[in-house]
Amino acid sequence: MPLLDVHELTTHFHTREGVVRAVNGVSFRVEPGETIGIVGESGSGKTVASLSLLGLIPSPPGRIEKGTAVFDGVDLLACGAQTLRSIRGRAISMIFQDPMTALNPFMRIGDQLMEPLRVHEGVSRREARAQAAEMLRLVGIQDGARNLDAWPHEFSGGMRQRVMIAMALITRPHLLIADEPTTALDVTIQAQILELLARLQRELGMAVILITHDLGVVARVCRRLYVMYAGQVMESASTDELFARPQHPYTEALLQSLPSTHVKGEPLHTIPGLPPDLIAPIAGCPFAPRCAKATDRCGRGTPALQEIAPGRATACFRVQDGEL
């Protein structure tokens, strides 16, 4: 049984300019203890999808229109604020992109670290402090006891992201959602944080959803990948399969755009055009206007994500029909 089974998640933002269809029927699942990756460009809806799961969408204007997200037998999208609050920070934790702004500048590191323990488990202050110091050590911050009294502004970006990770994991959650955890960090620090996440994932046996636009990052740590575009899942496959044999033309174009695949002297490969405006209703495949392989068919009706082989699914008419 999957740990988290998301089905047809749809989140829209009702703005004055119109309805922004940020997430349109996204389905994915996470098995206990595994790491999956959700990749996509900025604005593809990957962050909104993950925030929707925890009820962290600013509302209004955001609204979850439909879908289910069953975690441990509970539908996160229908269980109500009270239940969701008891799951957030205890069974499911989340870390965010920018560690410089994600910590409260007005609270000491230790107080912020202890908060999930104090709130969810009613742990005494003394005991929580001991666990917080231990957790800091686990994420590689030495002299944890002294650093508990430090303020966030006294820490560097990498240190703060370590604190964020420690705070997310202090309650030993079953699932960690990491939203671009390395994007705001220096390259050398990025590798350290990824290794730290991978190590803690093994040691604590939790599942991880890694959300990123960086294909290099997911290749290193994820077992399965979901490729998102314009609020939809375009393709899902195991990491190896996806890199070796991308099926969807978007995935293919994305992999070709990696600078590492680029031949020296040739111009860099880019995907022509821009992602669609999510306010205007999309007829047909959202990628069709930029797709080199699109036919007339692609403009009529939106392709659904369909399994084309065990463990592989794609949302492309032509692949589903065996034409590509």
Place this chain on the structure above:
Amino acid sequence: MLKYIIRRLLGFVPTLFVIATVVFFLIRLAPGGPFDAERNVSDEVLRNLEAYYRLDAPLHEQYFRYLWDVLHGDLGPSFEKPSRTVSEWIAYRFPVSLELGLYGLAVALVLGLCAGITASLRPNTLTDHVPMTFAMAGICIPNFVLGPLLVLALSIHLGWLPVSGWEYPEDKILPAITLGVPYAAYIARLSRGGMLEVLSQDFIRTARAKGLSEARVVLRHALRGGIQPVVAFLGPATAGLITGSFVVENIFQIPGLGSEFVGAALHRDYTMILGTVLFFAALILLFNLLVDLAQAWLDPRVRYE
């Protein structure tokens, strides 16, 4: 920390010196003199008076002798009310203004913070618009209108509260409200703005992601940053509140420092004007220092090393 405070306190001296100088010459530029209102005074008496108050000496001599006295803590005798020195008048009247000001401050903080924070929690809904409309009205209605309106409604029509006076606890309710409401309105708008700013920050999302209750998110994570604009405003506001309001003191017949100050200006009571101005200035400087200390306490990033 202590060094910082001492340095700031020493910084008061040049500021007060400049204020004393400017006011000393400004009031002497104003037409009329302290004894113009006295009738049928013979030249001889007038000369005696001027000699007693040193007004016959050259201006620069008057100025330096005044500064010398002030440096020794002597604000001089009052021209208009010679029964007491200026310092004694301040000591006599200020406690009344202080008391009224503190009540007004309490009204301002309680009303203002409640309205502002409530409004910030659901922006652009009814719970935002209603308090903010009242806040706008509170800013727009001057207290010489608000005070008499309150008296008319609550004292004269309903008979619940006394019309004026400063003796019994119930005397103090209407003046405190009249004095506090405009400040409450400012505080409501400032706290709403500050809270909205903080509530949109990433670390609030982090706090929610930790599964904290909304009350805890607001009180423990947002409030400290959200009230910063209010704290900055409280320095000059407190100084203004406790030094007495001429309007409120006149409406309710309260023997405070505010009416004393305006009376002194009308009567060209030179030493009284200078004394009260220096006293107000010192209080404003002091409260600004307190605000800076409070801000450093609230926000670890601005702490002075």
